[in-house]
Amino acid sequence: MNTLNKLFGSCLLILGATTFMYSKKPVEVTRSPTAFAPKKIQVAVLLDVSNSMDGLIGQAKAQLWNMVSVLGKATCNDAAPEIELALYEYGRPANDARTGYVKQINYFTKDLDEVSRNLFRLTTNGGDEYCGHVMYTSLTNLEWDSNPDNYKVIFIAGNEDFLQGDISYTKACAEAKKKGVIINTIYCGDRNQGIREHWNLGGECGGGSFTNINQNAEMVDIPTPYDNELFALNNRLNSTYIGYGRSGKEASSKQAEVDNLNYSMNKSAAAKRVAVKGKKQLYNNSSWDLVDASQSDPAILEKVELATLPDSLKTKSRAEIKQIVTTKSQERTAIQKEIATVSAKREAFIATEKTRSTTKGHEPTLESEIEKIIRQQAKKYNLVIQ
Numbered sequence: 001m002n003t004l005n006k007l008f009g010s011c012l013l014i015l016g017a018t019t020f021m022y023s024k025k026p027v028e029v030t031r032s033p034t035a036f037a038p039k040k041i042q043v044a045v046l047l048d049v050s051n052s053m054d055g056l057i058g059q060a061k062a063q064l065w066n067m068v069s070v071l072g073k074a075t076c077n078d079a080a081p082e083i084e085l086a087l088y089e090y091g092r093p094a095n096d097a098r099t100g101y102v103k104q105i106n107y108f109t110k111d112l113d114e115v116s117r118n119l120f121r122l123t124t125n126g127g128d129e130y131c132g133h134v135m136y137t138s139l140t141n142l143e144w145d146s147n148p149d150n151y152k153v154i155f156i157a158g159n160e161d162f163l164q165g166d167i168s169y170t171k172a173c174a175e176a177k178k179k180g181v182i183i184n185t186i187y188c189g190d191r192n193q194g195i196r197e198h199w200n201l202g203g204e205c206g207g208g209s210f211t212n213i214n215q216n217a218e219m220v221d222i223p224t225p226y227d228n229e230l231f232a233l234n235n236r237l238n239s240t241y242i243g244y245g246r247s248g249k250e251a252s253s254k255q256a257e258v259d260n261l262n263y264s265m266n267k268s269a270a271a272k273r274v275a276v277k278g279k280k281q282l283y284n285n286s287s288w289d290l291v292d293a294s295q296s297d298p299a300i301l302e303k304v305e306l307a308t309l310p311d312s313l314k315t316k317s318r319a320e321i322k323q324i325v326t327t328k329s330q331e332r333t334a335i336q337k338e339i340a341t342v343s344a345k346r347e348a349f350i351a352t353e354k355t356r357s358t359t360k361g362h363e364p365t366l367e368s369e370i371e372k373i374i375r376q377q378a379k380k381y382n383l384v385i386q
Contacts, residue, residue: 038079038080038081038082039076039079039081039082039149039150039151039381039383040081040082040083040084040145040147040150040151041071041074041081041082041083041084041150041151041152041153041383042083042084042085042086042108042142042144042145042150042151042152042153043067043071043083043084043085043086043153043154043155044085044086044087044088044108044138044142044153044154044155045060045085045086045087045088045154045155045157046088046089046090046134046135046138046154046155046156046157046158047060047087047088047089047090047122047157047158048089048090048091048129048157048158048159048160048188049089049090049091049092049122049123049124049125049127050091050092050124050125050126050127050128050129050158050160051124051125051126051127052124052159052188052215053091053124053158053159053188053215054124055188055214055215055216055217056157056158056188056215056366057119057122057123057124058219058265059213059215059217059219059365059366059367060119060122060157060366061116061119061120061261061262061265061269062219062265062266062268062269062367063365063366063367063370064112064115064116064119065116065262065269065272065273065275065276066272066367066370066371067367067370067371067374068083068085068112068276068282069272069275069276069279069282070371070374070375070385071083071282071374072276072279072281072282073385073386074378074383074384074385075383075384075386076381076382076383076384080281081150081151081383082110083110083282084108084109084110085106085108085109085110085112085115086104086106086107086108086109086138086142087104087105087106087115087118087119088102088103088104088105088134088137088138089102089103089105089122090102090103090129090130090131090133090134090158091127091128091129091130091158092125092127093125093126093127093128094125095127099133099137100130100133100134100137100165100166100167101127101128101129101130101133102130102133102134102137104137104138104141105118105122106118107142108142108143110284111285111287112276112282112283113251113254113255113258113285114254116258116261116262116273117254117257117258117261120258120261128164128165129158129159129160129164130164130165130166130167131156131158131162131163131164131165131169131185131202132162132163132164132165132167132168132169132170132171132172133165133166133167134156135154135156135169135172135173135176135183135202135206136167136171136172136175138154139154139172139175139176139179139181140175144179144180144181148180149381149382150180150381151182151377151378151380151381151383152179152180152181152182153181153182153183153184153208153374153377154176154181154182154183154184154206154208155184155186155370155373156183156184156185156186156202157185157186157187157188157213157215157366158186158187158188159187159188159189159194159197160197161197161198162185162197162198162199162201162202163198169201169202169205170205172206173202173205173206173207176206176207177207181206182206182207182208182377183202183203183205183206183207183208184203184206184208184209184210184211184373185199185200185202185203185206185208185209185210185211186199186211186212186213186366186369186370187199187210187211187212187213188212188213188214188215189212189214189215190212191211191212194210194212195210199212208373208377209373209376209377211364211369211372211373212364213364213365213366213368213369214363214364214365215366217363217364217365219266219268219365219367220268221266221267221268222268222350222353222354223267224271224346224349224350225349226271226342226343226345226346226349227267227270227271227346229342230271230274230275230339230342230343230346231263231270231271231274233274233278233335233338233339233342234259234274234277234339236331236335237274237277237278237332237335237336237339238255238256238259240291240328240329240331240332240335241255241285241289241291241328242289242290242291242309242310242313242324242325242328243288243289243290243308243309243310244288244289244290244293244300244304244305244308244309245287245288245304245305245308246308247287247288248288248289248290248308248309248310249310251285251287251288251289252288252289255285258273259273271343271346274339274343275339275340275343275346277339278335278336278338278339278340278343279336279340280333280336290304290309290321290325291325291328291329291332294325294329295329301318301321301322301325302318304321306318306321309321
């Protein structure tokens with residue numbers, strides 16, 4: 001297995017091929033579609049929801065799409081990794097004291113709409129912040145991938161003393177090391193105060209980094225000439241989704257709800273969400289969307305329950321539905337290409353505007369620090385982020 005990993009730059013794990021050929025130039029080889037498992041990135045975000053953390057929650061809502069977008073730019077030998085996110089809250093007194101006031105909000109998932117909606121539902125309340133407990137819980141309750149070559153990372157953000165609680169951070173670090181998970185600590189407040197409250201120890205022990213942010217920093221929202229164009233493309237993109245199954249209607253409504261939640265925050269959050277939705281490898285809804293589902297399982301069109309489809313399709317024949325799905329798929333691909341083009345122009349515009357500003361946008365926030373950390377650590381896993 002070590003030899004194979006070297007041959008493929010530790011980017012693809014051989015699962016079942018018995019023979020293969022390789023050279024400096026790609027060689028066509030007949031393989032089973034399941035012969036290789038793509039590289040995977042797993043991220044667990046642990047947020048303090050005690051008093052004074054309203055600003056942190058606000059930044060977390062906005063940074064989600066930037067984090068996913070950055071991860072989505074990662075490639076290894078031109079292959080995009082799978083991305084799974086998990087979310088925990090800690091420090092809420094209403095949560096069970098026996099579990100250290102820790103609550104899992106999302107298990108590892110690719111459902112970005114669900115994670116975003118849950119972030120918007122978070123509220124703050126006074127409580128005890130047991131960092132060691134929440135880290136250990138996430139490390140033992142989540143199904144972390146066993147491949148040591150995959151990027152597996154925890155971001156824990158909050159304040160107050162890092163050593164609180166009956167589970168030591170060292171116990172969590174030992175578990176993280178065993179599973180190949182990096183722990184990064186983000187203190188909300190002055191850096192020196194964070195060190196006095198021992199947050200640097202978590203980063204050092206967890207093989208990651210320690211940084212600090214101003215959780216109350218105003219989020220910079222730079223308007224661009226491309227925003228409205230992106231939002232119009234998003235509306236067109238949404239029209240290509242066809243809900244199916246028991247969750248189809250609800251999930252479609254959730255998609256629209258999360259759009260509106262991000263729009264209500266600011267244009268930057270909304271635009272970054274649209275950019276992610278424009279990337280097929282990042283935003284996949286095969287569990288409820290017939291178009292995405294047909295890409296991975298063409299047979300779904302022959303077995304889907306017609307009664308679960310939108311009213312406009314319930315009376316259609318399967319042949320007609322197949323043609324509609326094909327048309328919607330082609331439309332989506334074209335729209336996603338437009339989104340990629342417009343998003344690139346928007347990013348270039350913002351980069352230029354930031355170079356002109358010497359006072360705004362330079363205070364570290366959850367978004368800026370997580371992006372910086374990801375870009376640094378991804379290199380260790382042969383991931384290239386454009």
